[in-house]
Amino acid sequence: MQANLLCLFAILSLVFHTAGNTNELAAEAIAKAMASVENARARAEADPSKPVFHITAPANWINDPNGAVFHGGYYHIFYQHNPYGDKWGHMHWGHVRSRDLVKWERLPIALWPSLEAGEEHVFSGCATTNALGQPLVFYTSIKKGKSATDFAEQWAAIGDPGLITWQKHPANPVLAETLHGSTKVYDWRDPFVFHHQGRTLMVLGGNLNRAKGGQAVVTLYEATNQELTKWKYQGVLFTHPDTKVNNIECPNFFPLNGKFVLVVSPHGKVEYFVGDFDARNHSFKWDKRGLIDGSSTYYAPNCMLDPQGRRIMWGWLRGFKEGLGWNGCLSLPRILKIDAEGNLFQSPAPELSNLRTNEMPLGEIPLESGTNSVTGDTAHTIEFSAELECVNPKGFVLRVIRHASPKDAINFTAEELEITPGTNRLRAFVDRSVVEVFANDRKCVSRILPGFGAPELLVITRDGNASLRNMVLWQMGSIW
């Protein structure tokens, strides 16, 4: 009896000691990572090209938005983050939240690689809550010494009720490659959970048959317990129709206006496919496709459903100059909709108008053939709104330059924006070095504006015969 108790005590103290150690190691890892960001912060924030109304990391590297979720009265966004430098590496999850999509609050780093468990990177993923009310994130865990192409596991972490502190789930890995039986899924990553007809399902990206060039796929899984720690493989949901696409990252799959939408990041421009999901047969039949953004500056988006039933999506904006102590930002929140024909519409969240100050009505100008100056030099953070009236959109270009160095120019073409003859609504957001243009609340294009100095908007038309009406310019405030 005595011996048994001693044995039990020894086991219990070992368990608690180990748990204590794990928590301490986590706290240490986060404190170290945050100290590194803090060190880099003053320099990053002093950089005049760092955006102020797009979500950024305080300093150093940011890539994909992760775990977008509305929880406890807040919009939460996590993001891929390297706290140790302004290049990709040491993947952690940074964290911000907002009550209103206008002002955002920075929170402690949420997820860290558990080096002691052999974990090297905490890759992209999603957030949800299980039937026991536990907030969960799912993410791809990359092991030290293994190539992410050949080996990956899907891990979970449990959050406190405010989603501030996280503990790695004792059941990890919650999905392992053995689920696929004899099928080998390469680059298996980026879990996205959705709920449908009382079932909890997950999609992941990757590719099959890599030796033969790779077949880009989205695979489907279903939770078989309430904790969401056990999953069943339900097969390939989607194979990319273009054979030159050989991998898919960051799939998002969700119902929208009576249809299902699949968003994929195929190492190029982000695409969407609209169709019908048959949950019984685990099949997705799509009949419409298009681009989420006309430029590959935008990548790896993640979306959430908010309490108003809106599907809101953020992407990673990439391609900034290196060596500035910060790199990358997230796009503005975009609200997605589908019309009766299955066409996707995107518009900036209306809450963004709360950031407007110094309204400047610019009226109307006729457009000559050639280059037309529209705004003159502007503030560094602006929103521009106008109606473009045109007979023939061919040759139309919205150009953004640096007023003092017009060589630093970026163009948004009629084709990218799908400008049509007649009236077109245009909105352009310039946030120091980032520009996002929305046309007709349907098409979006994001680009990085090189150089420094005051931006200016120009319009080029081939044959004139066009005008800009109801032009308004606002200065935009900071989200922090």
Ligand code: FRU
């Ligand atoms: C997309 C991506 C994801 C991966 C993450 C790593 O940009 O490559 O597939 O999880 O970034 O940072």
